[in-house]
Amino acid sequence: MRPFKFSSTKDPNSAIKMLMDNTNAKFLAGGTNILDLMKEDVERPDELIDITSLHFTQIKTISEGTNKGGISIGGLSKNTDTANDPVIRRDFPLLTQAILAGASAQIRNMATNGGNLNQRTRCSYFYDTAMPCNKREPGTGCGAREGINRMHAIFGWTNNCVAVHPSDMCVALVALDAVVIVIGTDGKSRAIPFADYHRLPGDTPHKDNNLVPGELITSVEIPKNNFAGNSYYLKVRDRASYAFALVSVAAALEINGNQIKQVRIAMGGVAHKPWRAIEAEKFLLGKSASNENFKQAAEAEMQHAKPLEHNKFKVELGKRAIIRALTQAMNGGTNS
Amino acid sequence: MEIENKKPSLTEEEKTLFEKLMPEDMNEISALGVQRRHFLKLITLTGGALFVFQMLDRHQIFAQSSVDPALNIVKAGSIENSVNVAFRVNGARKALEVDSRMTLLDALRERLELTGSKKGCDHGQCGACTVIVDGRRILSCLTLAATCEGKSVTTIEGLAKRGALHPVQAAFIKHDGFQCGYCTPGQICSAVALMTEAKNGEASYVTANVRAKATSLQLSDDEIRERMSGNICRCGAYPNIIAAIKEVHSGKDVVQTWQFTGENNQPTFTTGG
Secondary structure (H helix, E strand, O other): OOOOEEEEOOOHHHHHHHHHHOOOEEEEOOOOOHHHHHHOOOOOOOEEEEOOOOOOOOEEEOOOOOOOOOEEEEOOOEHHHHHOOHHHHHHOHHHHHHHHHOOOHHHHHHOEHHHHHHOOOOOHHHHOOOOOEOOOOOOOOEOOOOOOOOOOOOOOOEOOEOOOOOOOHHHHHHHOOOEEEEEOOOOOEEEEEHHHHEOOOOOOOOOOEOOOOOOEEEEEEEOOOOOOOOEEEEEEEOOOOOOOEEEEEEEEEEEEOOEEEEEEEEEEOOOOOOEEOHHHHHHHOOOEOOHHHHHHHHHHHHOOOOOOOOOOHHHHHHHHHHHHHHHHHHOOOOOO | OOOOOOOOOOOHHHHHHHHHHOHHHHHHHHHHOOOHHHHHHHHHHHHHHHHHHHHHHHHHHHHHHOOOOOOOEEOOOOOOOEEEEEEEEOOEEEEEEEEOOOEHHHHHHHHOOOOOOOOOOOOOOOOOOEEEEOOEEEEHHHOEHHHHOOOEEEOHHHOOEOOEOOHHHHHHHHOOOOOOOOOHHHHHHHHHHHHHHHHOOOOOOOOOOOOOOOOOOOOOHHHHHHHOOOOOOOOOOHHHHHHHHHHHHHOOOOOOEEEEEOHHHOEEEEEEO
């Protein structure tokens, strides 16, 4: 690992100032991703600003504003504390399931919510400094486009980048219409709808998200919903646990009688950002909750997939995962 | 090939060196110059001396990083980007001056002489470095020592109390929960924290219903597998590890069972019970 200066502060504004004063500085929260990337020589900051003493660790019900009755989770709350918060388990179980599908108990105890949003792709070409990668070094090309791309995107990719976003938590958050709250250099807050937070690669794959320099995530807000009894997070991977998703699906239904009043479907492991399955949602809205409709919804979404050489299996897998997640959600969202 | 004899044209320094290293040959060297056998002897002697110096040097490095009993401060001389940090390890307060890059794992192993925690992958993929910080299991390889100020760290060395093994340690021995033993300190620290998590009713990805309130969970084998998935065992001692954890967790003796599976996962042969 290259030498770096270690700084820390308890004040958010001075943290942002420290970041702005040094273009090679990075924030350090849980460290589970950035330290790994620094050991790999992918990230090369010459200063780490430890922000874990900042006070953005609360998990609380929102008492006013547009998201009143929803929940606010601190940018620096640990993944474990978020997943096990009693209100989140009761009212937003999709988020609990998604967080618990990711990483291991040890990593979830370290990782923060803000860090989860800002983690980098696990594309092996991004990690291998001997390989070209437009995300790591803009202009060098994409090793995965014509390389081994079994784990890569089937939606929204460009020839510049076919990497996927690795988070499970973010798949649930985009499904639940979450809002990312950040503060900037002027000390003021800005709200970013979750679907607009992460980016598709386009011709700037080195930009993972739409934060502007100096912005810091303070919280993520999830509006109130009626999905708690009918939501499910399904993750399909190469081994039963502790592996990144080949495909994952967050499904949430609000069913009245047998009619689907509201529906949210999002996918992980398929795109450069958590992928909201808009086509499937459109198809299901107002229809009855049935296996046949779930099948057609899955077809509606996956017909737009553009698989690469080694990940054609993800199209059929994606369909089946959508159907199964919706079925589990319809049946109460439990594992039994 | 004959080596041409040289006239003794040694400098004063060379003379001193030869006198020190090969006093019995000095007269000969002075009269006949340096010959091949002198040269070989010299090489052997200096090689040996270098080795000794290296050993001394190494010894000094160890001495340098050892704990000062009066102050309980571990010093390591001049360090670039140094950070002073104090935390408790297995109940004892430790103050260190570390390179900002030093992980908690390296601080424990290289500076505090606690080599129980193991460096497996050093990238957060294997769990061999698992320790318990402020009651929570974490990966010490992805934790900077500099971020541990004021924290309380428990390593495998801190689990046994007054000479009695921690129940999880005893159960790992009883159930042969290891083969090579390299992942074991991490497995045990992980399992110890798992007990607390289950007691607190924390959920996992395979928990039947995360919405149901729960305390003092009774974990199934599947739950234990999922909750221990961050600890990889390359020897494949998993059935024994699960048996050990289950026994401590349930408080009841566990007998391992095993079976062959045939088509459609139908058991074709079962034994144990």
